[in-house]
Amino acid sequence: MLVSACLIGRYCRYDGRTNEDRVLERELEREHQRAVPFCPEEHGGLGTPRPPASIHGGDAHAVLDGRAQVRSDSGADLSPAFLAGARGALEVCREHGIRRAYLKERSPSCGVRNTHADGELVPGPGVTSALLARAGIDVRGIEGRRD
Numbered sequence: 723m724l725v726s727a728c729l730i731g732r733y734c735r736y737d738g739r740t741n742e743d744r745v746l747e748r749e750l751e752r753e754h755q756r757a758v759p760f761c762p763e764e765h766g767g768l769g770t771p772r773p774p775a776s777i778h779g780g781d782a783h784a785v786l787d788g789r790a791q792v793r794s795d796s797g798a799d800l801s802p803a804f805l806a807g808a809r810g811a812l813e814v815c816r817e818h819g820i821r822r823a824y825l826k827e828r829s830p831s832c833g834v835r836n837t838h839a840d841g842e843l844v845p846g847p848g849v850t851s852a853l854l855a856r857a858g859i860d861v862r863g864i865e866g867r868r869d
């Protein structure tokens with residue numbers, strides 16, 4: 723399984739915190755699933771902490787197709803870093819033969835059912851989640867921080 727690194731205890735959130743989800747950790751352990759932790763935004767070269775970001779001018783698929791952008795709250799275009807993170811996640815899946823990913827909801831990278839666009843929470847995937855789904859990976863959204 724590919725797993726958003728912040729869901730299994732890495733302090734890689736934009737604000738330097740974690741979304742550790744003990745329910746998910748126990749489930750993976752019970753099913754003897756090996757979690758491969760991955761943070762697309764760190765992989766794309768954005769440090770931690772980093773400014774919050776949001777999709778602008780379309781959805782995550784439009785970002786993948788170069789028709790929309792991911793921008794920081796100060797307006798900087800972070801699309802290349804988000805795209806590099808998404809491609810990195812897909813590479814890791816291909817390298818390890820991974821067919822399923824547990825990803826953190828609401829992130830502009832990892833969100834599955836919800837993400838941030840134009841500074842608001844909206845239905846739709848983040849950039850990494852959209853690319854993995856396009857590649858046929860089973861992406862599952864996890865809210866995080868359950869005990």
Ligand code: SF4
Nearest residue numbers: 726727728761829832
């Ligand atoms: S939600 Fe995704 S991009 Fe954000 S910190 Fe977690 S793993 Fe990294």
